[in-house]
Amino acid sequence: MVTDAVDQARLTVEGMTLAFGKRVVQRDLSFSVQPGSIFAVMGESGCGKSTVLKALIGLITPTAGRRVVAGENYDAAAPARRREIGRDFGVLFQNGALWSSLTVAENVALPLQMFTSLRPSAIDALVRVKLALVGLAPVGDRMPAELSGGMRKRAGLARALALDPGCLFLDEPSAGLDPITAKRMDDLILELRDGLGATIVIVSHELPSLFAICDDGIFLDAKTHSAIAHGAPRDLRDGCDHPTVRAFMTRALPPTEVLQENGHGGL
Amino acid sequence: MSEQPASSPVWRIEANADTYVLHLTGDWLSVALGADQGTVDAVASALVGLPGATVRTDAIGRWDTGLIVYLLQLRAAVAQGFVLDDTALSKPVARLLRLAEVGLAAPSPPMARPTVGWLARLGWVAIRGGREAIAVSDLLGSTLLRTGVGLTGRSQTRRGDVIALMRDAGAGALAIVAVVNFLVGGILAFVGAVQLERFGAEIFVANLVGVAVVREMAAIMTAIVLAGRTGGAYAAEIAAMQGAEEIDALAVLGVSIQDYLILPRVVALSTMMPLLYVYGCAFGLLGGLLVAVLTLDLSATSFVNQLIASVNADQFWIGLSKSVVFGLLIALAGCRLGLKAGRSASDVGRAATAAVVAGIVGVIAVDAVFALCANALGI
Numbered sequence: 140m141v142t143d144a145v146d147q148a149r150l151t152v153e154g155m156t157l158a159f160g161k162r163v164v165q166r167d168l169s170f171s172v173q174p175g176s177i178f179a180v181m182g183e184s185g186c187g188k189s190t191v192l193k194a195l196i197g198l199i200t201p202t203a204g205r206r207v208v209a210g211e212n213y214d215a216a217a218p219a220r221r222r223e224i225g226r227d228f229g230v231l232f233q234n235g236a237l238w239s240s241l242t243v244a245e246n247v248a249l250p251l252q253m254f255t256s257l258r259p260s261a262i263d264a265l266v267r268v269k270l271a272l273v274g275l276a277p278v279g280d281r282m283p284a285e286l287s288g289g290m291r292k293r294a295g296l297a298r299a300l301a302l303d304p305g306c307l308f309l310d311e312p313s314a315g316l317d318p319i320t321a322k323r324m325d326d327l328i329l330e331l332r333d334g335l336g337a338t339i340v341i342v343s344h345e346l347p348s349l350f351a352i353c354d355d356g357i358f359l360d361a362k363t364h365s366a367i368a369h370g371a372p373r374d375l376r377d378g379c380d381h382p383t384v385r386a387f388m389t390r391a392l393p394p395t396e397v398l399q400e401n402g403h404g405g406l
Numbered sequence: 407m408s409e410q411p412a413s414s415p416v417w418r419i420e421a422n423a424d425t426y427v428l429h430l431t432g433d434w435l436s437v438a439l440g441a442d443q444g445t446v447d448a449v450a451s452a453l454v455g456l457p458g459a460t461v462r463t464d465a466i467g468r469w470d471t472g473l474i475v476y477l478l479q480l481r482a483a484v485a486q487g488f489v490l491d492d493t494a495l496s497k498p499v500a501r502l503l504r505l506a507e508v509g510l511a512a513p514s515p516p517m518a519r520p521t522v523g524w525l526a527r528l529g530w531v532a533i534r535g536g537r538e539a540i541a542v543s544d545l546l547g548s549t550l551l552r553t554g555v556g557l558t559g560r561s562q563t564r565r566g567d568v569i570a571l572m573r574d575a576g577a578g579a580l581a582i583v584a585v586v587n588f589l590v591g592g593i594l595a596f597v598g599a600v601q602l603e604r605f606g607a608e609i610f611v612a613n614l615v616g617v618a619v620v621r622e623m624a625a626i627m628t629a630i631v632l633a634g635r636t637g638g639a640y641a642a643e644i645a646a647m648q649g650a651e652e653i654d655a656l657a658v659l660g661v662s663i664q665d666y667l668i669l670p671r672v673v674a675l676s677t678m679m680p681l682l683y684v685y686g687c688a689f690g691l692l693g694g695l696l697v698a699v700l701t702l703d704l705s706a707t708s709f710v711n712q713l714i715a716s717v718n719a720d721q722f723w724i725g726l727s728k729s730v731v732f733g734l735l736i737a738l739a740g741c742r743l744g745l746k747a748g749r750s751a752s753d754v755g756r757a758a759t760a761a762v763v764a765g766i767v768g769v770i771a772v773d774a775v776f777a778l779c780a781n782a783l784g785i
């Protein structure tokens with residue numbers, strides 16, 4: 140039975156274990172994402188952040204545990220219902236995942252053409268605004284292969300916004316962006332939350348943007364394959380004693396990797 | 407988010423003394439953009455004659471980027487000199503609007519592509535054809551040169567790659583090459599039998615099948631199978647590597663594309679093709695034999711005797727040397743078209759198609775050249 144607390148949350152995960160074959164990526168994860176919050180998934184490279192994101196959007200089936208989306212048990216839902224739930228999800232993949240044989244504008248337009256009955260002129264107008272929001276209005280007619288890495292990221296975000304989703308999943312949205320564009324991206328994410336009331340799950344290593352925009356989060360550990368901390372990044376920075384989390388938040392090496400002055404390792 | 411249906415956008419203009427306020431209420435969602443083209447026009451025409459108005463969204467229902475589109479369109483639709491004051495918008499709306507305006511203000515490069523006359527286009531086709539011919543000869547020449555280096559073991563070709571490619575192209579194609587050649591041999595015998603029976607010359611079916619299979623059909627059919635199976639795969643693989651910048655990564659390392667990608671494929675196909683040709687010959691002749699024995703009043707022994715008498719070594723050498731050239735041609739076409747491909751997913755498909763077409767057409771064309779040469783030499 141779905142409890143009240145789970146009912147309130149936009150997304151809830153209970154005891155989720157993710158594995159590729161026999162190799163476990165993360166074990167027994169539990170967390171919930173409140174509506175209208177910005178939730179950070181943090182951790183070292185390779186700890187399974189992207190995998191968790193893919194599990195949340197239904198691309199990967201957990202080997203154990205349960206996913207609840209807006210009070211509805213996702214794991215028990217029929218495929219058709221899952222697709223319906225998924226339509227309210229906007230996803231920015233880590234590598235952009237733009238459709239390489241469509242122009243940037245067509246990439247953003249495709250979801251609108253598929254899932255709305257808007258007139259072409261209305262779709263054009265929406266696409267232009269979405270591209271403008273990410274600063275790509277001038278390059279709408281270019282092919283993805285003709286974009287820089289950061290531009291591809293932003294085009295991916297514009298596509299994620301295409302259907303004005305209630306829930307956004309962003310895998311490293313500001314990786315590869317200069318500080319000014321990254322700040323604009325942060326602002327845009329905040330606007331989307333404040334203005335449109337979107338719930339946002341974000342994977343990021345950018346400490347400044349994590350501290351600035353996230354309300355809650357989870358810290359995954361690669362060695363123990365489990366979550367080692369829960370909470371907003373700025374609270375973890377100020378109040379978490381776990382050495383890995385401390386090292387991450389202060390951009391330092393973990394104590395075990397620091398060579399002592401007398402030349403002997405800390406092992 | 408919420409499942410309730412969207413209500414439609416509602417607006418009203420309020421006049422207090424000299425100032426006018428445009429109130430937006432109801433839901434302003436992008437899904438409604440399609441339904442009412444008229445909203446923006448209606449608002450704009452209601453504003454005609456006023457000096458300016460302040461937009462307010464205090465009592466607005468749900469909204470999304472559709473509202474931004476409405477506001478931008480409204481600003482474009484109102485008359486020159488009209489002041490649409492957006493300072494009273496709620497903060498999120500104002501900030502999204504500003505972000506969109508900043509983005510739209512960035513200069514757009516001209517979209518139109520220059521039109522080109524047919525003469526210029528013809529010229530370009532010729533120039534491109536010439537360049538392509540040069541590129542292909544370059545590829546062929548350098549591959550042959552590198553083969554020499556490769557034989558001495560000093561190239562960057564990895565033996566394991568060559569063996570894996572040979573296995574894919576050779577052993578992997580055994581079943582389909584057998585089936586195709588068996589059927590072609592059978593068909594030749596069948597067609598020949600019907601005609602030759604009329605003259606009581608059934609035994610010459612063996613000549614027909616023997617010469618046709620050994621000299622032409624086994625080499626051509628095997629080459630066509632491999633053009634579709636392996637040539638297309640080479641082009642697709644290399645084109646996909648191109649798209650994922652894998653080729654660039656190799657180039658940066660200083661790995662020669664020639665040695666690492668092209669040479670193994672050319673070597674694999676041009677060694678496997680003759681072997682498959684011999685194998686295909688056997689199945690073609692077997693198919694012919696089976697059909698001849700079953701449909702005609704011929705014994706297997708007499709068919710084989712006649713076959714041995716009619717097919718001489720020259721026929722076999724012609725077939726075998728053709729198959730080497732076909733292998734070379736298919737591998738080069740696959741690699742060249744893969745390297746030439748663009749970087750999108752559909753470019754991969756296009757490269758594969760082009761490689762198959764080029765392989766098949768090339769095989770037939772080269773076969774015709776062989777036929778002419780053999781004719782001139784009197785073989």
Ligand SMILES: Nc1ncnc2c1ncn2[C@@H]1O[C@H](COP(=O)(O)OP(=O)(O)OP(=O)(O)O)[C@@H](O)[C@H]1O
Pocket residue numbers: 159164182183184185186187188189190191233
């Ligand atoms: N398709 C797959 N098949 C097998 N293993 C995979 C697959 N995708 C990821 N993995 C493994 O799962 C682990 C987590 O990968 P994931 O991509 O989620 O990491 P990440 O935390 O997103 O890292 P990064 O910050 O570098 O993007 C890694 O050890 C990776 O090797």
Ligand SMILES: [Mg+2]
Pocket residue numbers: 188189190233310
């Ligand atoms: Mg990742």
